[in-house]
Amino acid sequence: MSATPVTVPFVDLSWQHTPLKTEIEQAIQNVIDRGDFVLGQALSEFETAFASACGVDNGIGVASGTDAIALGLQACGIGAGDEVLVPANTFIATVLGVIQAGATPVLVDCDPLTALIDLKAAEAAITPQTKAIVPVHLYGQMVSPTQLLDFASTYNLLIFEDAAQAHLARREGYVAGGVGIAAAFSFYPSKNLGALGNGGMLVTRDRDVAQKVRTLRNYGATSKYYHAQLGKNSRLDTLQAAVLNIKLPHLAQWNQWRNQAAQTYDRLLQPLKVKGLVPIENQSDLGHVYHLYIIEVSELFPVNRSEVQNKLADRGIQTGIHYPLPCHLQPACGHLGYRIGDFPHAEKLCDRILSLPMYPGLSQDRIEFVCEQLLSIAGIFSI
Numbered sequence: 140m141s142a143t144p145v146t147v148p149f150v151d152l153s154w155q156h157t158p159l160k161t162e163i164e165q166a167i168q169n170v171i172d173r174g175d176f177v178l179g180q181a182l183s184e185f186e187t188a189f190a191s192a193c194g195v196d197n198g199i200g201v202a203s204g205t206d207a208i209a210l211g212l213q214a215c216g217i218g219a220g221d222e223v224l225v226p227a228n229t230f231i232a233t234v235l236g237v238i239q240a241g242a243t244p245v246l247v248d249c250d251p252l253t254a255l256i257d258l259k260a261a262e263a264a265i266t267p268q269t270k271a272i273v274p275v276h277l278y279g280q281m282v283s284p285t286q287l288l289d290f291a292s293t294y295n296l297l298i299f300e301d302a303a304q305a306h307l308a309r310r311e312g313y314v315a316g317g318v319g320i321a322a323a324f325s326f327y328p329s330k331n332l333g334a335l336g337n338g339g340m341l342v343t344r345d346r347d348v349a350q351k352v353r354t355l356r357n358y359g360a361t362s363k364y365y366h367a368q369l370g371k372n373s374r375l376d377t378l379q380a381a382v383l384n385i386k387l388p389h390l391a392q393w394n395q396w397r398n399q400a401a402q403t404y405d406r407l408l409q410p411l412k413v414k415g416l417v418p419i420e421n422q423s424d425l426g427h428v429y430h431l432y433i434i435e436v437s438e439l440f441p442v443n444r445s446e447v448q449n450k451l452a453d454r455g456i457q458t459g460i461h462y463p464l465p466c467h468l469q470p471a472c473g474h475l476g477y478r479i480g481d482f483p484h485a486e487k488l489c490d491r492i493l494s495l496p497m498y499p500g501l502s503q504d505r506i507e508f509v510c511e512q513l514l515s516i517a518g519i520f521s522i
C-alpha cells in the first residue's frame with residue numbers, strides 16, 4: 140500500500156526553526172565557545188526571562204516537565220501520605236510527577252464542555268489527607284484562576300499548576316504559572332515553547348520553594364560536594380536554554396497565531412455543530428494558547444470518530460487523539476484501584492475527541508482544506 144502524501148501535517152516545527160536558524164546556530168556556538176554546558180550563563184538568563192514572562196520571580200530549569208512536577212511538589216512539602224487532586228483526563232506525566240514526589244494522586248472527572256478539571260468533582264474527592272490540587276491547563280486553556288483560588292482557600296489546599304501545555308496562557312487577568320504556589324512547564328519540542336530535545340521549568344513566587352528545587356535538581360547539593368538531601372540530576376542543559384532564549388521573544392506572537400487559527404476553525408466548523416461535531420469550548424477568548432485544537436465527534440455525527448480520522452488521513456490530513464485512554468484506566472495506574480465508569484465525562488471525551496492540525500504558521504488555506512473535508516464527510520459540500 141502506498142502512503143498518502145501529507146497535505147496538512149499535524150505539527151510543523153520547521154516553520155519556526157527555519158527563520159531562526161542562523162540565530163539558533165550562533166547561540167549554540169556561543170555555548171560551545173564558553174564551555175558552560177551545565178548550569179551555565181544562558182540557563183540563568185532563560186530562567187529569569189521565562190519566570191518574568193509568567194509574572195513571578197523565580198524560574199528553575201529542570202530536565203523535563205515531569206521532573207518539574209515531581210521536584211516542585213516535593214519542594215512544596217508534598218510527599219508520602221499526602222493526597223493530590225489531579226484530573227483523570229490529563230497526559231500521564233501529571234500523575235507520574237505526583238507519584239514520583241511520593242504522594243498519592245486522587246483522580247477527578249472533568250467538565251464535559253471544556254475538558255478541564257471539574258472543581259465540584261474535586262470537592263467531592265477531598266479527604267483529611269488532601270494537601271494540594273494540580274490543575275492542568277489542558278490544551279492551552281487555563282482552569283479558571285478565580286474559581287481555583289476560591290476553591291483552594293476554602294479547603295486550605297496548595298495549588299500547583301501543570302502548565303506544560305499553556306505557556307503564556309491568560310484568563311481573568313492571570314497568566315499561567317502565576318496562580319498557584321508554583322507551576323511546572325515543559326519544553327518538549329512540540330509544546331508551545333519547545334527546545335531541541337527535553338526540558339522543563341518550575342516557576343514560583345516562593346523563594347523557599349525555588350531554593351529547594353535548585354538543590355533537588357542538583358543532587359541535593361547545598362554547596363559543592365555537600366548534600367543536605369537526596370536529590371536528582373535534573374538540570375535544563377545550557378544548550379537548550381540558549382535555544383529557548385532565541386525562541387522566547389516570539390512566543391506571544393506564535394500563541395496569537397495559534398489562537399487565530401482556532402478562530403478560523405471555529406468559524407468554518409460552525410455548520411457542523413447541529414450535526415454533532417463540536418469544538419472543545421473556549422471560555423478564555425484570546426487567552427487560550429491552543430497547544431491543541433480539539434473537536435468532539437458525538438454519536439449524532441453521521442460518521443464515527445475513527446472513520447473521521449481515517450477519511451482525513453486518506454486526504455493526507457494528520458490528526459491525533461489527546462488522549463485515547465484516561466489515566467484511571469491506564470494499566471500503569473492499576474494499583475490506584477479505579478474502574479471503568481468512575482469518571483464518565485473523561486471516558487466519554489476519550490472516545491470522542493480528535494485533535495486537528497495546529498501550529499503557528501498553519502495557513503488559512505490548509506485550515507480551509509481540513510474544514511472542507513470535514514464538511515464533506517458530513518455530507519455538506521460548500522462552506
Ligand SMILES: *Cc1c(COP(=O)(O)O)cnc(C)c1O
Binds near residue numbers: 327
Ligand atoms: C508534556 C506534558 C507534561 C510532561 O512534560 P515532559 O517535558 O514531557 O516531561 C506534563 N503534563 C502535561 C499536561 C503535558 O502535556
